[in-house]
Amino acid sequence: MRKFKTVIIGMGRMGRTRYDAMMRHGGFEITGICDNDAQRLVLESAGRYEDWKSCIDREQPEVVVVCAVNAVIPQVVCYALERGCHVFAEKPPGRCLEDALGMREAFRKCGGQVLKFGFNHRYHYAVIEAKSLIDSGFLGEVVAARGVYGKAGNLERQEWRNDISIAGGGILLDQGIHMLDLLRYFVGDFTVVEGFTDNLVWKEAQGEDTAFVTLKTDNGKVATMHSSAIQWKHKFDLDITCTNGYIALNGLLTSTQSYGEERIAYYKKDLEVKSGKLGNPTEYNMCFDADRSWDFEIEEFYDAVTCMRPVINGTVDDAVAVMELIERVYGNSHI
Ligand SMILES: NC(=O)c1ccc[n+]([C@@H]2O[C@H](COP(=O)([O-])OP(=O)(O)OC[C@H]3O[C@@H](n4cnc5c(N)ncnc54)[C@H](O)[C@@H]3O)[C@@H](O)[C@H]2O)c1
Known part of the structure; x- marks a missing residue:
């Protein structure tokens, strides 16, 4: 199974939930985790960052999973898409419609990567x-x-x-x-x-x-x-x-x-x-x-990243x- 180099931004409750689901799946290698609260960076097997930009810039991941708070989600999603990463982001897609539209714009401009939102x-x-x-x-x-x-x-x-x-x-x-x-x-x-x-x-x-x-x-x-x-x-x-x-x-x-x-x-x-x-x-x-919702959801994301099938649930159009x-x-x- 192809493993994708992955970072998780936001290691609170959802960061851990997504981490566990990706581990059970087996198609993701978590090389970096980020949280601006250092106490949440408890995983020792991955690079640990308090700043999400440094995490993405240094780790150069193929996949970015965004589980930070609502205000941070759009910034990370747009930055990661601009850098050619596939992105899985939590709901809500930002704090307002403008945030969601900004992410759709970044998705349309990007090089055909996958963007999926967690409508779990x-x-x-x-x-x-x-x-x-x-x-x-x-x-x-x-x-x-x-x-x-x-x-x-x-x-x-x-x-x-x-x-x-x-x-x-x-x-x-x-x-x-x-x-x-x-x-x-x-x-x-x-x-x-x-x-x-x-x-x-x-x-x-x-x-x-x-x-x-x-x-x-x-x-x-x-x-x-x-x-x-x-x-x-x-x-x-x-x-x-x-x-x-x-x-x-x-x-x-x-x-x-x-x-x-x-x-x-x-x-x-x-x-x-x-x-x-x-x-x-x-x-x-x-x-x-x-x-099994977390497993099915990450499976659909993985299949989309490997081009086995398109994102069906949680598309950017659903988000908007x-x-x-x-x-x-x-x-x-x-x-
Ligand atoms: N899909 C679902 O069913 C579902 C369920 C619960 C929460 N959520 C969503 O997941 C997201 C996280 O929720 P949660 O329940 O895990 O909250 P949480 O408070 O447990 O975790 C959020 C984490 O983000 C971190 N964070 C905040 N600002 C950051 C920054 N600038 N850089 C890096 N990390 C930062 C916080 O320190 C915290 O550890 C929210 O958007 C929430 O709406 C989705």
Whole structure:
């Protein structure tokens, strides 16, 4: 297996997660790691840097994996593309639409390298099942979807997510972005965007704790989303209504296990009441007890770098499209 010389910029939680996934994969040789907090540079097998430019300039990697905070992501992505590197970058694609557009510009100017963003939820088993169920046509066509994604936020000063100059936004940009990406994935490109954000509990927070969004495609499909940092008990729910049935995703397997079991249930429309009761069709269930999302995602990136197949999920166009939705919601909001 060809191994690509790789550096990781940002060695916090996601840097370690991506490092572990690349090690399990085997196609990446991590020659350098970088974090401006030296205490995070604990890997001794790689060159250690506190400055990301020096890391890229000295290591001359083929691949740069960007897991630093939101404000730093666009700078590193553009610099790495200009230097001919393939790039895997975390979501969100910067703090605002302008950041995402800047990365798309750098990608268009570069020499045909791969750029992929970490819209990781597409690789969860329940999401993969839902996608193949929809693509099979078994339940007809998707007409509507409703997503709820919430966590218990905090006001901790040392948390960069609570500093708007670094994070760029609140819960919508941090977590809601995953749900928006899934809504686009299942329903299509949205052209009508309504919504607002607010601080319902964390009044002194710089970023919003709540976002409600309503979306519509050109061909009349609709979706709604509630993104919350005041959910108190972590929650992930996505309902998808099709012309001949319905899919419900509940829970999401994560390392903390706080979003519950990952389940998909689907129902076929039963107006002849074969199941015996109207509105209570036979239910089919699957429940997953493993999260291979990080592995599947890095596998797709590796395959794209080796030209085995193009980036399918987390393209720069996905990144720009979802940032456009967020920008439009922020444009409508009270804060
Ligand atoms: N794909 C996903 O599902 C997912 C999940 C969580 C976080 N994320 C994203 O990953 C990124 C990192 O999040 P995290 O949870 O790992 O946060 P974290 O705080 O654990 O790690 C961020 C690291 O970046 C470092 N850093 C900050 N500025 C830097 C700089 N100039 N140069 C080098 N390193 C720098 C910090 O010191 C820290 O170690 C964020 O953009 C976040 O939104 C993605």
